[in-house]
Amino acid sequence: MKKSHPIRRVMLATAATVSGIVLLLSLKPASDPTAASAQGGAVPQPPAAGQESPQGGSGSQQSSSRARTVVGAVAKTEYGPVQVRLTLTGNKITKAEAVQAPSGGRSTEITNNAVPQLNQAAITAGSADIDAVSGATYTSGGYRQSLQSALDKAGDGGSTGASSSPQAPASRARTVVGAVAKTEYGPVQVRLTLTGNKITKAEAVQAPSGGRSTEITNNAVPQLNQAAITAGSADIDAISGATYTSGGYRQSLQSALDKAGG
Incomplete structure (x- = not known):
């Protein structure tokens, strides 16, 4: 038999060694993070604190109160109805709007x-304790009434502080009638509706009538009623041309407030 040449044996041995090394490298475990990265895969990472998970959850506490909407009762004024709608988040007013307000002619302006x-x-303010806008006494009074109604519906009792403690139920409405005040042109008597110590409605159950007195009463009494609600007291101005009726109204109004303990 013909013997192999020594140089050829060396070359064959070298080739076999190189092939073995290549084979070993190709068999590296696929679970090696480095190998996965080299193949374009991503190594799974735990979610960072506070990062939202695919299910919409979060690694930290993120819940906040949902916004809710309440609509107050319609408040009737001399120039038209006023109704307020509130958006609250928790107990905080985040939006207020008038869904009804006087309109037409000067009222629109x-x-x-x-x-x-x-x-x-x-x-x-976060409450119905707001000042009237100059030149819009009736609209302001109606706005406050409807605003208070919306707060009562929200179970807020008229205050929107940051406290999350349960609110006490709103006071029930009550009616008180003042003493009859005698005037030069006839008796005046006022009846009030109060919620807590707040006047929510005022009306004259007696007022001068007959001839010119009827016209004066029809003009003055609605203004006096609104002024009583707005002021929340008997400290209201007399209506021009109705001095006697205004004076009698204030007397009876004060009497009703005294009876109510206000």
Whole structure:
């Protein structure tokens, strides 16, 4: 038999060694993070703290109160109805708007000026304890009434503080009638509806009537009623041309407040 040449044996041995090394490298475990990365795969990472998971959860506590909407009762004023809608998050007013307000002629101009101010005041105060807008006494009074009604519906009792403690139920409405005040032109008597110590409705159950007195009463009494609600007291101005009726109204109004303990 013909013997192999020594150089050829060396070359064959070298080739076999190289092939073995290549084979070993190709058999590296696929679970090696480095190998996975080299093949374009991503190494799974645990979610970072506070990072949202695919299910919408979070690694940290993130829940907040949902916004809710409440609409107050319609408050009737001399120039038209006023109704307030509130958006609250928790107990905080985040949006206030008038869904009804006086309109037509001069009323539209007054509403367009007053309502944005009243809306902002409600958000800032967080309650119905807001000032009337100058030149919009009736609209302001109606706005406050409907605003208070919305807060009562929200179970807030008229205050939107940050406390999350349960609110006490709103006070029930009660009616008190003042003493009859005798005037030069006839008796005046006032009846009030109060929620807590707040006047929510005022009306004259007696007022001068007959001839010119009827006309004066029809003009003056609605203004006096609204003024009583707005002021929340008997400290109201007399109506021009109805001095006697205004004086009698104030007397009976004060009497009703005294009976109510206000």
